[in-house]
Amino acid sequence: MTEPPPIHHHYSPGNHKREAHGIQRNRRMTESQNINYALNDSALDDLGKSGYNGIVNVYISVDMEGIGGIVHWEQCSQGTKEYDDARALMTAEANAAIQGAFDGGATEVLVNDAHASMRNIQPLELDPRARLLRGSIKPQSMMQGVNESFDAAFLIGCHAGAGCNGVLSHTYGGMVASVRLNSLSAGEVTINSALAGYYGVPVALVTGDSATP
Numbered sequence: 001m002t003e004p005p006p007i008h009h010h011y012s013p014g015n016h017k018r019e020a021h022g023i024q025r026n027r028r029m030t031e032s033q034n035i036n037y038a039l040n041d042s043a044l045d046d047l048g049k050s051g052y053n054g055i056v057n058v059y060i061s062v063d064m065e066g067i068g069g070i071v072h073w074e075q076c077s078q079g080t081k082e083y084d085d086a087r088a089l090m091t092a093e094a095n096a097a098i099q100g101a102f103d104g105g106a107t108e109v110l111v112n113d114a115h116a117s118m119r120n121i122q123p124l125e126l127d128p129r130a131r132l133l134r135g136s137i138k139p140q141s142m143m144q145g146v147n148e149s150f151d152a153a154f155l156i157g158c159h160a161g162a163g164c165n166g167v168l169s170h171t172y173g174g175m176v177a178s179v180r181l182n183s184l185s186a187g188e189v190t191i192n193s194a195l196a197g198y199y200g201v202p203v204a205l206v207t208g209d210s211a212t213p
């Protein structure tokens with residue numbers, strides 16, 4: 001992970017109204033003010049923990065089986081006829097998530113390609129505002145790179161866990177029959193969210209089919 005950019009704007013809860021009428025010195029400062037208003041007006045105060053420095057850092061993990069239009073394992077395997085179309089769908093959903101993050105106030109986005117070889121998202125087609133982590137093996141796997149510096153995590157293209165009745169249900173490797181965390185059934189969404197939670201990063205978005213937790 002890289003160091004966050006230099007701080008351009010100092011925020012404290014009591015001075016946001018005064019600052020909003022001040023001279024806007026640069027775009028990052030403007031974004032920072034917008035973000036702080038949004039955070040003050042919602043129950044998401046914790047999301048602003050680094051936003052107070054003008055930075056809102058969003059982590060996006062993108063799996064493949066839960067992407068819209070993907071319904072079969074062949075679509076998810078390199079070398080098949082359908083794979084190239086499927087990776088284009090995956091890239092498009094990643095771009096939609098990136099767009100949503102920036103529209104919602106993100107100033108930085110990290111995308112982790114989280115499926116199989118982790119070389120599925122088409123780098124040249126990905127929104128250039130995001131950084132892309134690709135390749136395997138990653139020590140944190142589907143959540144590689146997540147840490148305390150992030151304000152929110154999006155989990156895109158998810159699916160139900162092993163043993164569930166969903167599209168392409170499984171949990172990590174195909175040989176896993178079921179996983180329990182604290183006696184509760186846990187698929188990838190739960191496992192990956194738990195890791196985000198360990199770093200204090202709230203999961204703000206999960207996409208997948210109707211059986212996805």
Ligand SMILES: [Zn+2]
Pocket residue numbers: 063064065114115116
């Ligand atoms: Zn996958």
